[in-house]
Amino acid sequence: MFTGKLSSRLGALKRLSSGCCFSPLSRCSLHQDQRTGGSPPGAYSRTAFPPSARPLMVKGGGRPFGVSAAAVVNMAPSGVRPYLRLMRMDKPIGTWLLYLPCTWSIGLAADPGCLPHLGMLTLFGAGAVLMRGAGCTINDMWDKDFDRKVSRTASRPIAAGDVSQMQALVFLGGQLSLALGVLLCLNYYSIALGAASLSLVVTYPLMKRVTYWPQLVLGLAFNWGALLGWSAIAGSCDWSVCLPLYFSGVMWTLIYDTIYAHQDKEDDVNVGVKSTALMFGEQTKPWLTGFSAAMMAGLTLAGVNAEQTLPYYLTLSSVAVHLAHQIYALDINRPEDCWKTFVSNRNLGLLLFLGVVAGNLWKERRETSSQEELQTS
Numbered sequence: 001m002f003t004g005k006l007s008s009r010l011g012a013l014k015r016l017s018s019g020c021c022f023s024p025l026s027r028c029s030l031h032q033d034q035r036t037g038g039s040p041p042g043a044y045s046r047t048a049f050p051p052s053a054r055p056l057m058v059k060g061g062g063r064p065f066g067v068s069a070a071a072v073v074n075m076a077p078s079g080v081r082p083y084l085r086l087m088r089m090d091k092p093i094g095t096w097l098l099y100l101p102c103t104w105s106i107g108l109a110a111d112p113g114c115l116p117h118l119g120m121l122t123l124f125g126a127g128a129v130l131m132r133g134a135g136c137t138i139n140d141m142w143d144k145d146f147d148r149k150v151s152r153t154a155s156r157p158i159a160a161g162d163v164s165q166m167q168a169l170v171f172l173g174g175q176l177s178l179a180l181g182v183l184l185c186l187n188y189y190s191i192a193l194g195a196a197s198l199s200l201v202v203t204y205p206l207m208k209r210v211t212y213w214p215q216l217v218l219g220l221a222f223n224w225g226a227l228l229g230w231s232a233i234a235g236s237c238d239w240s241v242c243l244p245l246y247f248s249g250v251m252w253t254l255i256y257d258t259i260y261a262h263q264d265k266e267d268d269v270n271v272g273v274k275s276t277a278l279m280f281g282e283q284t285k286p287w288l289t290g291f292s293a294a295m296m297a298g299l300t301l302a303g304v305n306a307e308q309t310l311p312y313y314l315t316l317s318s319v320a321v322h323l324a325h326q327i328y329a330l331d332i333n334r335p336e337d338c339w340k341t342f343v344s345n346r347n348l349g350l351l352l353f354l355g356v357v358a359g360n361l362w363k364e365r366r367e368t369s370s371q372e373e374l375q376t377s
Helices: 002-018 069-074 081-086 093-109 118-147 165-183 188-195 198-210 214-222 225-234 239-261 265-271 276-305 310-329 335-343 345-376
Strands: 058-060 063-065
Touching (some): 081 165, 093 345, 118 165, 118 198, 188 225, 214 239, 214 276, 239 276, 239 310, 239 345, 310 345
């Protein structure tokens, strides 16, 4: 009798657990803009989740468990939701791509044998969220007429009429004010350096109208943290490290954003927007190979000048393999494949950060071994 009751209760618990499900963690683009979904253009419906948006799912009772950024935004009050979507809080991949060059720089600037400064990593994380949100707001304010003509972007809050231009302007002021508060936590050198990047943030959305190289301007803006992270730790920039690192970040942006732009090339032609994807066309892979080689050269030079150690260079080998696989496997005429390749760059950036940290920790071991040898002799 006891066994029967226990079995029935376990069965009820199993049915209850199998009935609970949350959306998987979403990894979406800094540009991708379906109102409720996380789908790349031309491949998925608004309510579907692409395979790339299903990273880690724990299967319990037959159905996946997880929480997506889009689901969190959708649970926000209706009056707040358009503003969260305006700053792309439901699509965090852009924040990652803005934040990661900051982490590389902060890691390289750490003292030998020490972990990166946790407070600075946190502060720069908050700044990345705010500045990425401000950049998206500026972009949507400039592009509202273009966005209405493209199905993928027609649901953006300004284009859809959920947020007026004046409301967006006020919201932009709030984001920039908070970002200024973050910047003022740094030293004077870094404050001046950070303020200098604002012109790039404001002008980038215009570049797609006048040049086929808007991805280059995006790279100049998105990788400013490679300069700012070092100066926040050291009080100024060591240009022998910071410039090669910054250059590598710009090359990285040219790689991933050219891949991303291939999703929109047909719409871009119809609307009159320019991109490196349109300029390179079927020659995209040779260009991406060149950018990858330049990126690796810059990272190697930055490592040499920062006196990095074996783990860093082993990680660079893995990064090179990752880039080579991206280019080899990429099908520029399949939007879903471009999307999958694009979002994989978050993992590349995290891998490089871990290599920087490991290489810096190895310095202490190397220096300790040298000191022991001197004492023995």
